[in-house]
Amino acid sequence: MQNRVRDCREQAGWSQGELARRLGVSRQTINAVETDKYDPSLPLALRMARLFGLEVRELFIDHWMPEDE
Amino acid sequence: MDKMVAGHSAAAWKKSGIGALVGAIVGAGTVAGLMHVAGTDFIDAMGGSRVALAGVAILYLLMAAFVGFGLAVPRTGARLLNVADADELREERAGMGRSVIVMGAIGAALLALALARTPSFPTGPVPAQAAAAVLALVIAGGVAASWAWRWQYDELNRQLGIEGGYWAFGLSWIGLTLWGAADFLGLGPALTAIDVVTTLAAMMLVGAFVAIGRRGLMMR
Numbered sequence: 001m002q003n004r005v006r007d008c009r010e011q012a013g014w015s016q017g018e019l020a021r022r023l024g025v026s027r028q029t030i031n032a033v034e035t036d037k038y039d040p041s042l043p044l045a046l047r048m049a050r051l052f053g054l055e056v057r058e059l060f061i062d063h064w065m066p067e068d069e
Numbered sequence: 070m071d072k073m074v075a076g077h078s079a080a081a082w083k084k085s086g087i088g089a090l091v092g093a094i095v096g097a098g099t100v101a102g103l104m105h106v107a108g109t110d111f112i113d114a115m116g117g118s119r120v121a122l123a124g125v126a127i128l129y130l131l132m133a134a135f136v137g138f139g140l141a142v143p144r145t146g147a148r149l150l151n152v153a154d155a156d157e158l159r160e161e162r163a164g165m166g167r168s169v170i171v172m173g174a175i176g177a178a179l180l181a182l183a184l185a186r187t188p189s190f191p192t193g194p195v196p197a198q199a200a201a202a203v204l205a206l207v208i209a210g211g212v213a214a215s216w217a218w219r220w221q222y223d224e225l226n227r228q229l230g231i232e233g234g235y236w237a238f239g240l241s242w243i244g245l246t247l248w249g250a251a252d253f254l255g256l257g258p259a260l261t262a263i264d265v266v267t268t269l270a271a272m273m274l275v276g277a278f279v280a281i282g283r284r285g286l287m288m289r
Contacts (some may be wrong), residue, residue: 005180017157024223026164027157027160028152029224029226031226037284038228038284044224
């Protein structure tokens, strides 16, 4: 899933390690999320969004649309 | 932007290639050296199943040694290991250190088992009781460590563990079922107890690599 985590992190002036520390995960996890190799769990996505002051849907981009009834 | 992505991809391929090449050279050199030291008679006496188990054990030990080297010398280690940079090795030292301990312990236990003195291998250098004790110790230690470290792994580690286990079980099930059935039906080589141990240990590694590779995490 596409996301804006790298942009937000860089805007905040944090390294991957710093963001990992703030979220209580490994730097490997932050790298994998930023490079779209791992979709975080809902709790982690919520924490990321809260940390950046955004809604989850603003941080993670999903193009899925419900089919018309 | 495309050039940047292509450049990063080329660099990632180059880094992975160098790591794989160094691993292959060190691995082949280690196995050749050990076989030379052991001698042809010893290898023949071991038989195929023990040699295969020893090979898998050496893989675990080499991986532990590589990661341990990377932690000891992060700047050089970052060029060989699947990490973003030397800082990642420094920051993730605790977690990677646990991996070194686990892989090293598994490798040592498997090697002790492969070299155990039994009626079919009377020249085995490790007394059977000692091999059993090492294996029991490693399994008990592994269970205790898994419990003690259960909160030390984050969600990506846990997810990769689940996916690796899924692949390891599936591949082991297919391999052992086919091999066992072939043996039972008299259509293939005998499946011995030690072959089951070897297959499970090897498939744990294969499963981990498949899980990591499928997510594109082999290249950083």
